[in-house]
Amino acid sequence: MTSDRARSPWATLRRAMRLVWTASPAWSMLSSGLMLLEILAGLAVLVLVKSLVDTWTGGDVLLEQAASVASLVRSLAVIAAALLSLLVFRTLAGLAREAQSSVVAEHLQDRIQAQAIRADLAFFESPAYFDSLQRARRAGVQRPAQITGNLLLALGSLGLMVGLASLIFTINVWLLALLLAALLPALTVRLVFARRVHAWAATQAEAERRASYLDWLLTSDLPAREVRAYRLGSVLRERFASIMRGLRQRRLAFNRRRSLLELSISVLAALAFFAALAVTAFGAREGRQTLGDLVLLVLVFQRAQTAAQGLIGQLGRVYEDQLYLKWVFEFLDHRPRLVSPPAPTALATEEVPRLRVEGLSFRYPGSDRAVLEGVDLELPPGRIVGLMGANGSGKSTLVKLLCRLYDPQDGRISLDGVDLRELDLDEVRRRIGVVFQDFGRYADTVSNNIRFGHVDGPERDDAIRQAAIRAGADEFIQRLPKGYETLLGRSFQSGQEISVGQWQRIALARALLGPSRILLLDEPSSALDPEAEFELFQNFRERLEGRSVLLISHRLSTLCRTDYIHVLDRGRIVEQGSHAELIEADGRYRQAFERQASVFRQFERRLAR
Numbered sequence: 065m066t067s068d069r070a071r072s073p074w075a076t077l078r079r080a081m082r083l084v085w086t087a088s089p090a091w092s093m094l095s096s097g098l099m100l101l102e103i104l105a106g107l108a109v110l111v112l113v114k115s116l117v118d119t120w121t122g123g124d125v126l127l128e129q130a131a132s133v134a135s136l137v138r139s140l141a142v143i144a145a146a147l148l149s150l151l152v153f154r155t156l157a158g159l160a161r162e163a164q165s166s167v168v169a170e171h172l173q174d175r176i177q178a179q180a181i182r183a184d185l186a187f188f189e190s191p192a193y194f195d196s197l198q199r200a201r202r203a204g205v206q207r208p209a210q211i212t213g214n215l216l217l218a219l220g221s222l223g224l225m226v227g228l229a230s231l232i233f234t235i236n237v238w239l240l241a242l243l244l245a246a247l248l249p250a251l252t253v254r255l256v257f258a259r260r261v262h263a264w265a266a267t268q269a270e271a272e273r274r275a276s277y278l279d280w281l282l283t284s285d286l287p288a289r290e291v292r293a294y295r296l297g298s299v300l301r302e303r304f305a306s307i308m309r310g311l312r313q314r315r316l317a318f319n320r321r322r323s324l325l326e327l328s329i330s331v332l333a334a335l336a337f338f339a340a341l342a343v344t345a346f347g348a349r350e351g352r353q354t355l356g357d358l359v360l361l362v363l364v365f366q367r368a369q370t371a372a373q374g375l376i377g378q379l380g381r382v383y384e385d386q387l388y389l390k391w392v393f394e395f396l397d398h399r400p401r402l403v404s405p406p407a408p409t410a411l412a413t414e415e416v417p418r419l420r421v422e423g424l425s426f427r428y429p430g431s432d433r434a435v436l437e438g439v440d441l442e443l444p445p446g447r448i449v450g451l452m453g454a455n456g457s458g459k460s461t462l463v464k465l466l467c468r469l470y471d472p473q474d475g476r477i478s479l480d481g482v483d484l485r486e487l488d489l490d491e492v493r494r495r496i497g498v499v500f501q502d503f504g505r506y507a508d509t510v511s512n513n514i515r516f517g518h519v520d521g522p523e524r525d526d527a528i529r530q531a532a533i534r535a536g537a538d539e540f541i542q543r544l545p546k547g548y549e550t551l552l553g554r555s556f557q558s559g560q561e562i563s564v565g566q567w568q569r570i571a572l573a574r575a576l577l578g579p580s581r582i583l584l585l586d587e588p589s590s591a592l593d594p595e596a597e598f599e600l601f602q603n604f605r606e607r608l609e610g611r612s613v614l615l616i617s618h619r620l621s622t623l624c625r626t627d628y629i630h631v632l633d634r635g636r637i638v639e640q641g642s643h644a645e646l647i648e649a650d651g652r653y654r655q656a657f658e659r660q661a662s663v664f665r666q667f668e669r670r671l672a673r
């Protein structure tokens with residue numbers, strides 16, 4: 065998945081510049097132009113100050129030909145104008161950079177989101193995801209905006225330094241050598257050190273992640289209950305403190321080395337400056353240089369040192385940015401494998417299609433262990449087929465394959481004889497609806513939570529209510545403070561939290577609102593109490609309005625009411641038949657059924673009535 069382009073830092077930076085240019089050509093031109101003007105105005109101020117001193121002193125240290133007051137005032141006015149334009153250009157360049165950064169950030173976020181929607185589920189379920197996009201996302205939403213700013217500022221500092229070097233060159237070529245001697249070692253050492261800082265930071269990242277995980281455990285709402293119930297507080301705090309102590313000690317040792325190096329570099333730079341000062345002072349005394357040259361030298365050294373320091377800081381940040389961008393580009397380069405075929409086949413009818421699974425085998429990408437092997441299964445139109453199996457037997461994996469979130473390595477899944485891979489992906493999504501085991505809980509209104517089941521359908525409140533009624537959710541929704549307009553979840557103010565079972569009914573309503581005539585329900589009632597589950601499945605067929613359903617459940621009180629049952633064990637179908645046939649067969653199903661019977665015998669009695 066990692067492309068060659070994304071590997072080298074220079075390639076990443078070149079691509080970053082292209083991205084900035086593509087995202088906002090107008091702002092890029094404006095902010096670069098303004099930055100150039102800012103640099104030129106800064107250099108002009110220095111040249112003008114030098115020429116003022118020279119005019120004033122006649123370029124002579126002995127002050128023999130002092131300038132007239134009028135020309136002095138003129139020179140001062142020109143310097144003031146140059147200074148003013150410097151300030152104006154700086155402010156405008158800052159504003160343009162900010163606007164450009166926001167446009168680039170929005171462009172990048174949009175591309176990341178578009179890619180995230182296209183990416184295969186396999187990508188999100190792989191460790192590569194945590195290594196790339198997850199890390200990139202943790203860097204914060206402001207990061208794309210910073211990249212442009214840092215890149216431009218670094219280029220600006222570099223431009224300023226080239227300008228300053230040219231100014232020094234006009235005084236004396238040796239001075240340029242001294243300026244470079246003062247700056248280049250400092251620049252090189254600091255850059256090398258910046259790389260080491262990042263390499264070092266990477267070695268500490270694991271410990272930092274552990275610390276932030278412990279901090280999350282101690283301060284977040286989700287683990288708060290167990291932390292109290294098991295009195296985990298002091299143990300976790302001690303672990304956190306110990307990691308932080310280790311991190312602090314290593315950071316201090318590292319910083320000590322850095323400070324020593326910084327000191328040596330500063331002494332070297334100061335020596336070079338004094339040497340340059342001496343050369344110019346003696347040159348001025350002997351008439352080879354003017355007093356203005358001396359002033360220019362002092363100003364240039366000072367500005368060059370500030371610019372170099374700025375450049376080092378900015379390059380450090382650009383280095384970090386390119387690491388971030390590398391992850392983002394890796395993600396953007398990821399080509400989804402699960403795509404629609406170039407010439408999709410259309411299903412002949414809008415009626416409920418027959419879903420057939422033949423000889424299906426599947427391994428997760430990067431794993432050589434088969435999760436499903438030779439699975440055959442059929443879901444005839446309008447039927448409810450049950451699937452049972454122990455934890456880890458492959459039920460949820462089968463669901464992911466049935467709605468084409470993965471493709472099998474062997475075998476096929478078909479709708480009315482047409483392989484899912486020959487259908488348009490949107491067609492597959494429209495035909496096959498699903499309630500996942502870990503279904504979505506959207507921090508939105510109840511009606512939007514249900515409407516998400518059919519976003520491209522007509523906005524009909526009565527259809528939403530009908531879906532809620534069929535999912536057994538209408539009653540509790542009516543009791544919510546604002547009914548269907550109640551905001552759910554605790555993410556936002558005035559949000560109302562509901563129970564897991566109630567969320568589950570809303571997820572079912574969402575699936576029932578959709579146009580799909582085949583539903584895959586992966587433990588859709590696991591959080592319902594037995595009574596509520598009984599109510600839900602009592603007139604389940606009416607609720608489904610002719611849809612076919614593949615129902616996964618651990619509760620056999622539910623499964624026994626389906627038309628046909630498959631028993632999955634370690635990826636293979638080991639038993640199949642109707643409830644009566646499986647009881648008769650006296651196999652696993654019957655064993656499991658009898659184990660659970662004591663719990664649901666009372667419901668069986670009610671069923672019989």
Ligand SMILES: Nc1ncnc2c1ncn2[C@@H]1O[C@H](COP(=O)(O)OP(=O)(O)OP(=O)(O)O)[C@@H](O)[C@H]1O
Nearest residue numbers: 189428431435453454455456457458459460461462
């Ligand atoms: N994204 C994944 N990558 C690699 N292996 C996976 C992934 N998801 C699940 N597995 C593995 O596949 C096997 C089957 O998992 P699956 O979730 O399909 O089981 P299940 O029958 O639905 O279990 P449960 O009843 O607990 O929900 C497990 O051994 C699991 O470790």
